[in-house]
Structure formats: structure tokens, C-alpha cells
Amino acid sequence: MEDNQKKYTELANRIYDLDGAVYECVGSSLGRTFTGGRERTVRTLSMLMYTKPDGHLLRSELALISNMARTIKNKEEKSRMMTEYNEILMEIEKLPDVFGKVDILDDERVRLNLAAKREKLSENDHLVICISRTQGSAGNDIGFELADNLKINYYDVEIFDQVMKRLEADKDAVNDAENFVDFNKYTKKSGGSLKTRFREFNRYHGLPKQDAVFFNMSDLICNLAKTEDCIIMGRCADMILKNNHIPHISLFISAPFSVRVEHIMAVRNMNLKQAVRFLKKMDRQHRKYYQFYTGEKWGKPENYDLCINSANYGIKETIDVIRRMIGK
Amino acid sequence: MEDNQKKYTELANRIYDLDGAVYECVGSSLGRTFTGGRERTVRTLSMLMYTKPDGHLLRSELALISNMARTIKNKEEKSRMMTEYNEILMEIEKLPDVFGKVDILDDERVRLNLAAKREKLSENDHLVICISRTQGSAGNDIGFELADNLKINYYDVEIFDQVMKRLEADKDAVNDAENFVDFNKYTKKSGGSLKTRFREFNRYHGLPKQDAVFFNMSDLICNLAKTEDCIIMGRCADMILKNNHIPHISLFISAPFSVRVEHIMAVRNMNLKQAVRFLKKMDRQHRKYYQFYTGEKWGKPENYDLCINSANYGIKETIDVIRRMIGK
Structure with a gap:
């Protein structure tokens, strides 16, 4: 404690x-960072080092000085100032409880995030990239x-659909594409007659058909990621x-609604009205599906490792950003 | 048209x-991708090439074949298959209106996104990285x-605050930190007496004080980014x-609420209840401030170039991801 006090001063x-x-070197029009005289400034700075809550204020003071130092024209003087600045910064980082000391980590998530441990990929890890996206x-x-x-x-929906169709003897057990499009537990559409529903209920070991499809799908996805x-x-x-503790990279690709509308108009040959209606419907279905099976809100940045705005890059450059990110 | 028909077939x-x-090479247990005989399959595939809306189905069919081809053990055979696959893919990409043909681009935004034009940085462009983040x-x-x-x-809030304090003769014109924390146009708090408000109204050329601060800040930010x-x-x-057409990179850094709570408890020495209340309050203020001045919803992935979940990387690796992304 005593020691720290001395160090602070x-x-x-x-x-x-x-x-x-x-x-003195730069003669900034803004004047010195500290205008209050030595004694008062030293007292303030010591307090900033002592009180964690205001740790970021100390950082701002330091940044102000280094911002100014970088504008020094004389190379020798600039290098001298920056050396002293860096040394001070290193000393401060050695202090207990200053800014930057407390990392932000979700241990389990970091362990699973392949992009965060590129160099640590073991023989058993596979490069599995999960991409969620808005229509x-x-x-795709x-x-x-x-x-x-x-x-x-x-692997996309159509492929899963085909693979599962073949894996299952009972073909109509697994039409997931259809299942996704019609996904809505609470409308009449999903119903069918009581007889049909009862038959399906039995066939899927007591699970509603779409849940059975989801669990089959989950198994398939886990197997893929492991092999x-x-x-x-x-x-x-x-x-x-994530729930099965299998390492992967999770990405979310999106773009502003207006840009997506234009894209859909071009790709699907729709007019403005059709495209808007189509996108709103698809977004709604995505949201429901995701929320139902994960309990999370769809498209929130904190649910993915990385979110990319494809409209700000275009297809080629988005691919390049991802490759750079995973170091490939 | 005639020509395309031939090409499709x-x-x-x-x-x-x-x-x-x-x-034949791989003998997959899943069987062939196409089980319907040559004539029927060729008709179906031609249709997929012809009808844009189902372009993604064609892609899925091709992916199914190449997924299988990659499992061929014999190197020579595998290479032969992949060569033919790549040639077919190239031919398809030359067709009008197939998948991957329509890019997704916000021209203005791509032009402004520094990360999307790394190699094209001119002498006049500066590397300006705007970071939004949740508390x-x-x-920071x-x-x-x-x-x-x-x-x-x-540059952060405290620095802007200090810089602006010095740039303005009238010091209390620009206490932005205070302005942000108390930001709420519609509560009593922001009021002050009628006399005070009238005086302020005059002083800032008819603008409410916080708007004047915002516009001064905007000028300062534009100047920085240009120089x-x-x-x-x-x-x-x-x-x-963006509104001033100045190139930059926009990032959003966030983490799940529970991880942020833990971080705040450690950094600010708060208990659970205090940390939760503090974060909720800060999120609310951020949201309001952002929405008021931009008209956009805060923290939506499509409003940034890139969103990073810091909890999935930790501080050091997040910095590394950003550096890789901008190619530095």
C-alpha cells in the first residue's frame, strides 16, 4: 500500500x-494537458491511479499527451518523448487494478471459438464455420x-434435406425445407387433421414432427463438425x-433492408412490393425459428463471434475479410 | 436464347x-445425387439454370457432388473430378443470371469503407476507425x-471534452461528458430555470445547448478524420x-450482458445488483443518444462494417482480429 502510494506519486x-x-516541443495551441500546477496535478493523477472507477480518465489524459507528442516534427525529440510515454505506460500497466487489467472473456466461448485460437488448432479440431444470414x-x-x-x-438447407432424406428410410420424416418455410407452431396452417397429427406423434417417438426433424438435424450437424x-x-x-461444446466459428451476415430489397429484386426478378413483402416474411420466419429453438433473439451481435455487413464490402471482399480473420 | 438452351443441356x-x-469412385452410402435417370435429370438441371429464382438449388446440387468428390481417396481420380467440377462451375458462372452473379453492394458505403479498399488507400485517405461499443x-x-x-x-469522450473546452472561449459551452450522461430531452432534469434556458438558447445561435455541442463535436470529428x-x-x-462522405471503418464491439456484468463488477468494484442497474442505465442512454442523433436503432449489425463479440476473443485477440481485418 505504502509502496503503491510512492509509485503513484x-x-x-x-x-x-x-x-x-x-x-515545449510542439507548442500546441491547445496548451498543456495539465494546467493546474505540479502539486495539484500530481495529486489528481495519483488519485486517478488509486481509484479504479476513474481508470479510464487516466487513460484519456495519457492519450491526450501522446496524441500531441506524435505531432512533434523533430524526429529525435519525438522518439525521446514516445519512449518516455511508453515506459510510463508499461509502469502503469504493472500497477494493480488499472485500465486494461481486467480482460473480458467468456471462457467457455473462447475455448470454442476457432478464430480466437488459430495457432492452437489441434489435429482433432476441424475448421467449422457456421454462417447465419438475413435473406x-x-x-449463401x-x-x-x-x-x-x-x-x-x-451444407445448406437443401443439402441437409437431401442427405437426411436418404439417411432415413421413412422419407417424409425429414422434409426440413418445407418444415422451415411453414414454421409456425401456433397457426392453423401447421395443423393437419387430428388423425394425421396423431400418426406423426407416434412415428417421432412422441415428438412433434418438426422437433424430431430439428433433433435429427442437430445430430447430423454435430457429426459433421466432428469429422x-x-x-x-x-x-x-x-x-x-455451442450447446454440444464443439469448436466452431460463428458468423452473421447481414445488410441494410433497402440494399437487401434491391438484391432480391435482381436475383428473384421481383418488383419492389413483392421483394419487400418477401423479405419481411422471411425475416419473420427466421426470427421465430431461431427464437423457438435457441430462446435467443435473432441477429444480436453478441450471439455471434463476428457480424459482417455484406453491403459495405460486396461478396468478394466479404470472403476476403473472413479469410483474413481466420488467418487463411 | 437458342444458344443458351444448348449450353444448358x-x-x-x-x-x-x-x-x-x-x-463410382466413392461408392457413397447416400447413393448418387441424381437418381432420376439421365433424361429427367438433364431436364431438371436445365430448368434450374433457366429459372433464376431456383438458382440456389443448382448451387446446392453442385455442392452435394463436390462434397462427395472431396472424399475420394485416390488422388489422381479426385483431382480429375475436381478439375471437371471447377470447369463446370466456371461455365455456369458465365451464364446470365445464375447464383453469385448479383453482388450485394451499397456503392456509397463501399466507397467510404476503408477496410474494403485497403489497397486503394490514397495519399489523402487517413486510417480512421470509429468504434461504438456497449458499456x-x-x-475502450x-x-x-x-x-x-x-x-x-x-479520442474518447473525455478527450473531446477537454479539446473542445480549450477550443471554445466560453468553457461551459461544451461540457459534453455531462451532456451525454444527462442526455434526455424529455425529462425534467435537463431543464433548468426558464431564465437559464433562455440565456443558453441565445448563446448557441438558437440551438438547444446539447444540439450545439453535438454540432461542434461533429465539426471536430470531421476535421480530425480529414487530417x-x-x-x-x-x-x-x-x-x-458517413453523412459527410468521409472514408472510415465502423466497428461495433459488444458482449453478452452477463459477461459485461462480470466485467463491470471487476472494473468498477460493484456488486451484482449495482452492476446490472448501471449497465441497464448506460445501455438506455446509449440507445437514446444514438437514436436521437441518427434516427437509427443502436447496435444493429447492418449499421456497422463489422461487429465483434469481445467476450469470444478477449482484449488482445480482438485487437488482433481488427488488425488482420484492416490488413495491418
Whole structure:
């Protein structure tokens, strides 16, 4: 405690001196960072080092000085100032409880995030990239081309649908594409006659058909992620893998509504009204599906490792950003 | 038209043959992708090439074949199959209106997105990184360390506050930190007596004080972005630069609420209840401030170039992801 007090005072004095020296070199029109005289400034700075809650204020003071120091024209003087600045910064980082000391980490999530442990990929880890996306953000184009680029497998709804159709003897057990499009537990549409529903209820071990499809799908996705490098589009794959503790990268690709409308008009040959209606419907279905199976809100940045605005990059550059991010 | 028809049929036949050849090599338990016989399959595939709306179905069919081809053990055979696959893919990409043909682009936004034109940075462009963040996601730590890493200037609320205090003769014109914290146009708090308000109204050329602060701030941010490389924290800087057509990179850093609560408890020495209340209050203020000055919803992925979940990386790796993304 005593020791820290001394250290604070010493550092505060060095900061005060550095500020004065930088000001002498650069003669900023803004004046010195500290205008209150040595004694008062040292007391204030010591307090900033002592009181955690205001740790960020100390950082701002330091940034102000270094911002100014970087404008020094004389190279030698600039280097001298920046060296002192860096040394002070290192000393401060050694203090207990200052800014930057407390990391932000979701241990479990970091352990699962492949992009955060590139160098630590073991032989047993596969590069599994889960891509969620809004309709019309060219997410599928991006996923497909990325898979081709990385020479790894690509799975989307249609593929899951086909694979599962063949895995199951009972073909109509697994029409997931249809299941997704009509997804709504609470409308009449999903009903069918009581007889049909009862038959289905029995067939899927007491689960409603769409839940059975979801659980089959989950198994398939976990198996894929454990055995091969691949890109998996949608299907809440990130949440499924997270819940099963299987490492992966989770991305969300989106674009502003207006840009998506234009994209859909071009891709699906729709007029403005049709495209708007189509997108609103698809967004609604996505939201419901995701919320129902994960209990989370769809498209919130904190549910993914990374969200990319494809409209701000275009398809090619989005792929490039992802490749740079995963270091490939 | 006639020509395209021919091309479609030719490509469909090649796809059908490739599927057969891959199946022969790999003997997949799933069977061939196309089980309907040549004539029917070729008709179906031609239709998929012809009808834009189902372009993604064609992509899925191709992905199914290539997924299988990649599992071929014999290297020579595998290479032969993948070559044919890639050739077919190239031919398809030359067709009008197939998948991947329509890019997704917000031209204006791409032009302004520095991360999307790394190689095209001109002498006049500065590396300006705008970072928005939720409280407790360590966004400030990340911004500060990133600036130090890149050796560029760092600006946050406190710095703006100080700089503006000095730029203005009238010191109390610009206490923005206070302005932000108390930001609420519609509560009694912001009021003051009628006399005070009238005096302020006159002083800021008829603008309410907080609007005057915002416009001064906007000018300052635009000037910075035009003259130096820097990192700007918060203040809707990305929207200000976008509206003024100044290139920049816009990032949003966030983390799940529960992780932010833990971070705040550690950093600010609060108990659980205090931390939750504090974060909820700060989120509310952020949301209001952002919405009021931009008309947009705060924290939506499509309003930024990139959103990063800091809890899934930690401070150091988040900085590294950003550096890789901007190619530095």
C-alpha cells in the first residue's frame, strides 16, 4: 500500500514532466494537458491511479499527451518523448487494478471459438464455420464461394434435406425445407387433421414432427463438425455446436433492408412490393425459428463471434475479410 | 436464347456424368445425387439454370457432388473430378443470371469503407476507425490499445471534452461528458430555470445547448478524420463521417450482458445488483443518444462494417482480429 502510494506519486510526476516537455516541443495551441500546477496535478493523477472507477480518465489524459507528442516534427525529440510515454505506460500497466487489467472473456466461448485460437488448432479440431444470414444479404453466395475457396464442404438447407432424406428410410420424416418455410407452431396452417397429427406423434417417438426433424438435424450437424472441415449455413448450427461444446466459428451476415430489397429484386426478378413483402416474411420466419429453438433473439451481435455487413464490402471482399480473420 | 438452351443441356449432361463418375469412385452410402435417370435429370438441371429464382438449388446440387468428390481417396481420380467440377462451375458462372452473379453492394458505403479498399488507400485517405461499443464490453480498452499498437491518435469522450473546452472561449459551452450522461430531452432534469434556458438558447445561435455541442463535436470529428489517422470512440462518429462522405471503418464491439456484468463488477468494484442497474442505465442512454442523433436503432449489425463479440476473443485477440481485418 505504502509502496503503491510512492509509485503513484513518482509516476504522476513523470507524467506531469512529460506533458511539459511535449508542450515545449510542439507548442500546441491547445496548451498543456495539465494546467493546474505540479502539486495539484500530481495529486489528481495519483488519485486517478488509486481509484479504479476513474481508470479510464487516466487513460484519456495519457492519450491526450501522446496524441500531441506524435505531432512533434523533430524526429529525435519525438522518439525521446514516445519512449518516455511508453515506459510510463508499461509502469502503469504493472500497477494493480488499472485500465486494461481486467480482460473480458467468456471462457467457455473462447475455448470454442476457432478464430480466437488459430495457432492452437489441434489435429482433432476441424475448421467449422457456421454462417447465419438475413435473406437477401448474399450470405449463401458468400458461404458457397468461401467453401470453394477453402476447398471444404458446404451444407445448406437443401443439402441437409437431401442427405437426411436418404439417411432415413421413412422419407417424409425429414422434409426440413418445407418444415422451415411453414414454421409456425401456433397457426392453423401447421395443423393437419387430428388423425394425421396423431400418426406423426407416434412415428417421432412422441415428438412433434418438426422437433424430431430439428433433433435429427442437430445430430447430423454435430457429426459433421466432428469429422470434417465445412461451412454450415443457418439451422441454428452455431447454437447447436455451442450447446454440444464443439469448436466452431460463428458468423452473421447481414445488410441494410433497402440494399437487401434491391438484391432480391435482381436475383428473384421481383418488383419492389413483392421483394419487400418477401423479405419481411422471411425475416419473420427466421426470427421465430431461431427464437423457438435457441430462446435467443435473432441477429444480436453478441450471439455471434463476428457480424459482417455484406453491403459495405460486396461478396468478394466479404470472403476476403473472413479469410483474413481466420488467418487463411 | 437458342444458344443458351444448348449450353444448358450440355452443362446438365456434364453434371449428370460427373455425379455418376464421382459415385463410382466413392461408392457413397447416400447413393448418387441424381437418381432420376439421365433424361429427367438433364431436364431438371436445365430448368434450374433457366429459372433464376431456383438458382440456389443448382448451387446446392453442385455442392452435394463436390462434397462427395472431396472424399475420394485416390488422388489422381479426385483431382480429375475436381478439375471437371471447377470447369463446370466456371461455365455456369458465365451464364446470365445464375447464383453469385448479383453482388450485394451499397456503392456509397463501399466507397467510404476503408477496410474494403485497403489497397486503394490514397495519399489523402487517413486510417480512421470509429468504434461504438456497449458499456462493459472492454471497448475502450480495445480502442486504446489498438491506437497504441497502430501508433495513431485516440479520442474518447473525455478527450473531446477537454479539446473542445480549450477550443471554445466560453468553457461551459461544451461540457459534453455531462451532456451525454444527462442526455434526455424529455425529462425534467435537463431543464433548468426558464431564465437559464433562455440565456443558453441565445448563446448557441438558437440551438438547444446539447444540439450545439453535438454540432461542434461533429465539426471536430470531421476535421480530425480529414487530417490524421485516428481511433474515435463513440459519439456517433461513424454516422457523422458517413453523412459527410468521409472514408472510415465502423466497428461495433459488444458482449453478452452477463459477461459485461462480470466485467463491470471487476472494473468498477460493484456488486451484482449495482452492476446490472448501471449497465441497464448506460445501455438506455446509449440507445437514446444514438437514436436521437441518427434516427437509427443502436447496435444493429447492418449499421456497422463489422461487429465483434469481445467476450469470444478477449482484449488482445480482438485487437488482433481488427488488425488482420484492416490488413495491418
